[in-house]
Amino acid sequence: QVRLKESGPRLVQPSQTLSVTCTVSGFSVTSYHVSWVRQPPGKGLEWVGAIWKGGSTDYNSALKSRLSISRDTSKNQVFLKMNSLQTDDTGTYYCAKHQLGAGVMDAWGQGASVTVSS
Amino acid sequence: DIQMTQSPASLSASLGETVTIECRASEDIYNGLAWYQQKPGKSPQLLIYNANSLHTGVPSRFSGSGSGTQYSLKINSLQSEDVASYFCQQYYDYLWTFGGGTKLELK
Numbered sequence: 530q531v532r533l534k535e536s537g538p539r540l541v542q543p544s545q546t547l548s549v550t551c552t553v554s555g556f557s558v559t560s561y562h563v564s565w566v567r568q569p570p571g572k573g574l575e576w577v578g579a580i581w582k583g584g585s586t587d588y589n590s591a592l593k594s595r596l597s598i599s600r601d602t603s604k605n606q607v608f609l610k611m612n613s614l615q616t617d618d619t620g621t622y623y624c625a626k627h628q629l630g631a632g633v634m635d636a637w638g639q640g641a642s643v644t645v646s647s
Numbered sequence: 648d649i650q651m652t653q654s655p656a657s658l659s660a661s662l663g664e665t666v667t668i669e670c671r672a673s674e675d676i677y678n679g680l681a682w683y684q685q686k687p688g689k690s691p692q693l694l695i696y697n698a699n700s701l702h703t704g705v706p707s708r709f710s711g712s713g714s715g716t717q718y719s720l721k722i723n724s725l726q727s728e729d730v731a732s733y734f735c736q737q738y739y740d741y742l743w744t745f746g747g748g749t750k751l752e753l754k
Contacts, residue, residue, distance in 0.1 A: 564743075566691075574683075574691065574734055574745040589742050590648075623690055632738025633681045635702065637690040 531555035533563075533624050533638035540644050541614050549641050551607040551624030558582070558600050562627040563607045564634055565598065569620040577622070580607055614645045649673050649737050653746030659754045666722045668749045670735035675715050679739030682711055682720045685748075686731045694733075695720065727753065 537549035551563065558580070565577040578588035580598045588596045597610040607624060622641045625634035650673040660666045670680065678698040683691040693702045695711035698718055708723040722729055730753055735746040 573748045574736070576743045576745070587741065625691075628696065631696070632679065632736075632743050633693065633696040634683075634691075634736075635693045635696075637692065640690050 531626060531636045533626060533636060535622060535624055535638045535641035537622070537641045537643065539642060540646065542647050543615060543645055545614055546610060546612040547614055547618070547622075547643060547645075549609045549622050549624075549643070551609070551638060553605050553607070553624075553626065556626060557602075558605055558607055559584075559602050561629065563600075564625050564627060565607075565609045566623045566625055566634070566637075567618075567620050568623070568640075569617070572620075577609070577611075579627075616645050619643060619645045648742055649676060649740050649744055651735055651737055651744050651746040653733075653735055653749055655749060656747065657750045657752070659752045660725050661754045662725055662727065664725045666725055666729075666751065668720045668733055668735075668751075670713075670718045670720070670746050672716045672718075672737055676737045676739035678714060679737055680711075680713070680718050681736045681738065682709075683734045683736065684729075684731045685734065691734065722751075725753075 532554045562581045564579040578598050580586050586598045595612050600607045624638045626636040628635045652671045654669045680698045682695040685691040699711045710721050733749045
């Protein structure tokens with residue numbers, strides 16, 4: 530059974546770095562792409578970035594300078610790091626598995642709720 | 648970036664009714680479109696991909712159609728469990744972008 534689970538801090542101070550871990554089971558991160566998508570409270574979805582099954586990454590151009598996505602294949606984990614956080618980075622951060630070779634995300638984690646506040 | 652415009656932003660319908668949600672792309676996305684359902688407090692779930700292909704396990708009352716820049720999601724015979732927000736997403740071109748969402752409520 531495919532599962533993804535995000536873990537990370539609930540509260541981050543402005544200007545600090547957010548670190549969220551996505552632990553997956555039921556598939557290998559070396560066989561499927563994994564994306565990060567975020568959602569501000571009460572608003573829509575924004576694609577943040579992805580790590581391809583081969584290990585390369587792509588980022589939303591609006592966030593690229595602040596982002597890093599990596600993985601640990603031995604633990605089947607994907608990591609999101611975003612620095613210089615501001616209050617409008619508050620929201621839920623989801624990791625999602627892609628269908629083979631497509632931009633379609635066919636399984637999502639429960640999400641990690643993050644508040645940026647002092 | 649390809650902009651995705653969804654309409655309506657909110658919708659109220661009765662049980663058993665047929666509902667249609669529209670999504671318009673700022674340029675041709677060649678059927679590279681997915682629809683997701685997000686129930687309150689839950690994560691999004693894939694309903695439709697390639698504009699009209701039903702994801703595994705999704706009830707057949709959901710269907711997708713369209714081409715070029717205009718796409719739609721239809722829900723036949725609305726059920727109470729369909730109360731949710733619905734988002735379209737284009738994946739034809741980077742960066743992948745979502746519509747603003749449609750919140751569906753029961754009348």
